[in-house]
Amino acid sequence: MVRAIKILCSHVLILAAVMVLPCRAQQYRGLREADKALNPIIWADVPDMSVVRTGDTYYMSSTTMHMYPNVPIMKSKDLVNWEIVSYAIDTLADSETQNLDNGKNDYGRGSWASSLRFHNGMWYVSTFSHTTGKTYISSSTDIEKGPWKTVSFAPAFHDNTLFFDDDGRVYIIYGAGTLKLIELNADASGIKEAARETVIIDNAGEPAGDNLMLPAEGSQVFRANGYYYLFNITWPRGGMRTVVIHRARSIYGPWYGRVALQDKGVAQGGLTDTPDGRWFAYLFRDCGSVGRIPYLVPVTWEDDWPILGVDGKVPDSLCLPVSRGLIPGIVASDEFRRRRGEPSLPAVWQWNHNPENTLWSVSHRKGRLRLTTSRIDSVFTQARNTLTQRTFGPVCSGQTMIDISGMKDGDFAGLALFQKKFGQVGVIVNGENVSVVMVNAGSGEPVVAAAVPVSLKRIYLRVECDYREQADLGYFYYSLDGIKWVAFGTPLKMEYSMPHFMGYRYGLFYYSTKNPGGSADFDWFRVSDRISARQGL
Numbered sequence: 001m002v003r004a005i006k007i008l009c010s011h012v013l014i015l016a017a018v019m020v021l022p023c024r025a026q027q028y029r030g031l032r033e034a035d036k037a038l039n040p041i042i043w044a045d046v047p048d049m050s051v052v053r054t055g056d057t058y059y060m061s062s063t064t065m066h067m068y069p070n071v072p073i074m075k076s077k078d079l080v081n082w083e084i085v086s087y088a089i090d091t092l093a094d095s096e097t098q099n100l101d102n103g104k105n106d107y108g109r110g111s112w113a114s115s116l117r118f119h120n121g122m123w124y125v126s127t128f129s130h131t132t133g134k135t136y137i138s139s140s141t142d143i144e145k146g147p148w149k150t151v152s153f154a155p156a157f158h159d160n161t162l163f164f165d166d167d168g169r170v171y172i173i174y175g176a177g178t179l180k181l182i183e184l185n186a187d188a189s190g191i192k193e194a195a196r197e198t199v200i201i202d203n204a205g206e207p208a209g210d211n212l213m214l215p216a217e218g219s220q221v222f223r224a225n226g227y228y229y230l231f232n233i234t235w236p237r238g239g240m241r242t243v244v245i246h247r248a249r250s251i252y253g254p255w256y257g258r259v260a261l262q263d264k265g266v267a268q269g270g271l272t273d274t275p276d277g278r279w280f281a282y283l284f285r286d287c288g289s290v291g292r293i294p295y296l297v298p299v300t301w302e303d304d305w306p307i308l309g310v311d312g313k314v315p316d317s318l319c320l321p322v323s324r325g326l327i328p329g330i331v332a333s334d335e336f337r338r339r340r341g342e343p344s345l346p347a348v349w350q351w352n353h354n355p356e357n358t359l360w361s362v363s364h365r366k367g368r369l370r371l372t373t374s375r376i377d378s379v380f381t382q383a384r385n386t387l388t389q390r391t392f393g394p395v396c397s398g399q400t401m402i403d404i405s406g407m408k409d410g411d412f413a414g415l416a417l418f419q420k421k422f423g424q425v426g427v428i429v430n431g432e433n434v435s436v437v438m439v440n441a442g443s444g445e446p447v448v449a450a451a452v453p454v455s456l457k458r459i460y461l462r463v464e465c466d467y468r469e470q471a472d473l474g475y476f477y478y479s480l481d482g483i484k485w486v487a488f489g490t491p492l493k494m495e496y497s498m499p500h501f502m503g504y505r506y507g508l509f510y511y512s513t514k515n516p517g518g519s520a521d522f523d524w525f526r527v528s529d530r531i532s533a534r535q536g537l
Helices: none
Strands: 002-009 012-019 036-038 050-054 057-061 070-076 082-089 115-119 122-129 134-140 149-153 161-164 170-176 178-184 198-201 212-224 227-236 242-248 256-261 267-273 279-286 292-302 305-308 317-321 350-352 369-372 387-390 395-403 411-418 423-430 433-440 447-453 458-466 473-479 505-512 519-528
Touching: 050 115, 050 267, 057 115, 070 122, 082 122, 082 134, 115 161, 122 161, 161 212, 170 212, 212 267, 227 267, 242 267, 242 305, 256 305, 279 305, 292 317, 369 505, 395 411, 411 458, 423 458, 423 473, 505 519
Parallel strands: none
Antiparallel strands: 002 012, 002 212, 036 317, 050 057, 057 070, 070 082, 115 122, 122 134, 134 149, 161 170, 170 178, 178 198, 212 227, 227 242, 242 256, 267 279, 279 292, 292 305, 350 387, 369 519, 387 505, 395 458, 395 519, 411 423, 411 505, 423 433, 433 447, 458 473
16 A cells, blocks of 8 residues: 655655555565664664654764763664764863763763754754753754754753744653643744743653653654654553654644554654655664664554554564664774874764863874873773773674873773773883783772783783673783784673663773873774684684
């Protein structure tokens, strides 16, 4: 059955032919299973996605909380293969919590779920921060190159979804359990004068039952078929993360809801369509220590309701192009060599909290990332200027070579698997003595699990992650020549910790415990989707 409908989604008009079939037969006839995309679409921490299609190109925003720059923007031509192209926000604030000053931090907070929209030639991204108590809306005419202009205003509208209606009015829907709406200025620069918040749904999780451990939140609103559709996530006790969808003829309601998907805990997201008229829901799943990972679910339509899944289930494969892998779009190696006009750091990199930009460089020594210290830190998680990017599944490795010639007494530099329960392999200087050490914080407190003295100034370091069947194990190595690797320390039992609320990341770190002012040079950083034979691959 094919029927033409007129869609208004993010205020972009699309004429779509919707088929109640998982694939376009003429396009995918004879497609082998090996040539289909597989769920999860991205086996890495990319939660709270918001997707907009313009023409044949998709853009997606996501959440990275306490990492900066903030609110990554990704691009795809096929919904499967994505690359990070920009960030909507450089920093939320210049504050102690954002700067890791005086023992304070913003772990697990920062900015949360964003909403990406395109309206009248302008891109908009909304997000919010409970740390600062503000809502942030960034705008740009060029989503890939910027620049982005950001305005902020109180209060912090929790899990808000930005919506430009076809009558020129602009709204935000927000909240948890009780969902509210408030009108914004026409340019989304703030709350419209004299606007009042309106409760549009008293208990948005009600379709999933009356015993919920997570009230309905994560709102995303769309318009199609003459209806407004509002997606939310909720979690019944004893059950799983669940998709609830409400619809209404007016954005003010009345809204009528139903459970749309209960399978594998895949939930929270929204709708997008393809140029050939198919529909998908983009959602994510909690997947242990690697983080919250994106899934795509086919959507058909019945009585103007979106029907998610294949027989109510999340399929393992999809009639979409096969993934080419996450390297180099989501994660990437870096030789730290820059051509004229290139950014100092590729978009895969983010700093843990706000960086101190005077203390790092890729130009001071050609082909090296130099980190310098200006203060004393005793705890890795409070050290400034740790450079990070995502780890990924099912297995991955990262390695680097570090020149320690500029390090001082009490300095520690190296490579980490970064979360609250972190693991580190690196070099510590103690007076005239230099040692390679492995630190395991899997117990909740950092413990030196292994140490060996070295005399060389150039040390090779490697970490590996095994996420298969949620093994969630990290392994650590060092080498004196980059050829012969020594398994080192104890395996790290990785754990997704709510205080950090983020999947494990690679981290290049350097901090001083006695004498600031030293430096460490990282020659390169290289990632792979393979781990050593010792781990069975």
